[in-house]
Amino acid sequence: MCKAVFDMNLPDEAIRLLNDRSATTTLATTALDGTISLVSIRGVKAPEANIILLAQPGGAQIDQELMRHMETNSLVSILCVSTSGEREIAYQVICSVIEFQTTGPLYEKFLDELRARTVDLKGVWVLEPVDVVDRSFSLGTETRAM
Numbered sequence: 001m002c003k004a005v006f007d008m009n010l011p012d013e014a015i016r017l018l019n020d021r022s023a024t025t026t027l028a029t030t031a032l033d034g035t036i037s038l039v040s041i042r043g044v045k046a047p048e049a050n051i052i053l054l055a056q057p058g059g060a061q062i063d064q065e066l067m068r069h070m071e072t073n074s075l076v077s078i079l080c081v082s083t084s085g086e087r088e089i090a091y092q093v094i095c096s097v098i099e100f101q102t103t104g105p106l107y108e109k110f111l112d113e114l115r116a117r118t119v120d121l122k123g124v125w126v127l128e129p130v131d132v133v134d135r136s137f138s139l140g141t142e143t144r145a146m
Contacts, residue, residue, distance in 0.1 A: 003037060008129050009049035014080070014091040018046040023082040027054065029065040030074065037065055044078070045110055052078065052127040053110050060074065065089035066125055090135040095127035 010018070017023050031094045039062050043055025056063065069076050076097060081090040101107040102123045110124050 004118060007108070008131070010046060010052075010093065010129050010132060011087070011091075013047045014093060014132055015049060017080045017082055017089060017091055018052060018078075018093070020080075020082055023080050025081075026079045027062070028077040028079070029062065029069060030076075031061070031065055032068065037062060043110070044080070047106065047109060050128060051106070052093065052129060053106055054125040054127065055110065056100075056123045056125065066097050067100070070099065074129070079135065080124075081135075083141055092133040092135050093129050094131040094133075095129050098126040098128050100125055 008145065018025070024042045027039050027041050029037045031037055041054055045053045047053060066076070068074075075094050078093045078095060079090065081088065083089075084116070100123050106126060107117075107124045
């Protein structure tokens with residue numbers, strides 16, 4: 001199991017949103033040339049309050065960017081949004097990339113869940129939240145969730 005470096009726990013509502021399969025989740029990374037890459041993530045899970053798992057998003061560019069973020073200790077960002085009736089719930093989770101697993105308990109747990117959805121999993125990125133911003137209010141207001 002990964003040990004939390006920043007020892008930050010996600011708020012319950014952010015965990016629920018990250019684990020909601022119907023929510024829209026976008027990963028933001030920075031390319032070597034400084035441009036921002038955005039990719040929609042279908043396989044995301046928060047099995048614990050201080051760990052986020054991403055199924056390998058696919059595409060060599062995103063994998064390379066995640067690897068570089070891990071090696072340089074730079075941060076990535078996940079935006080998770082769900083609309084329920086008239087209310088939009090959104091959290092931005094700023095994360096440190098901890099490791100890429102192809103075996104182990106986190107990988108195995110995620111693999112079992114994805115098998116139920118007939119998704120092949122080649123690996124899982126382990127991220128650790130360092131900050132959370134509640135982006136639920138679309139009128140330009142934002143508040144720190146922690």
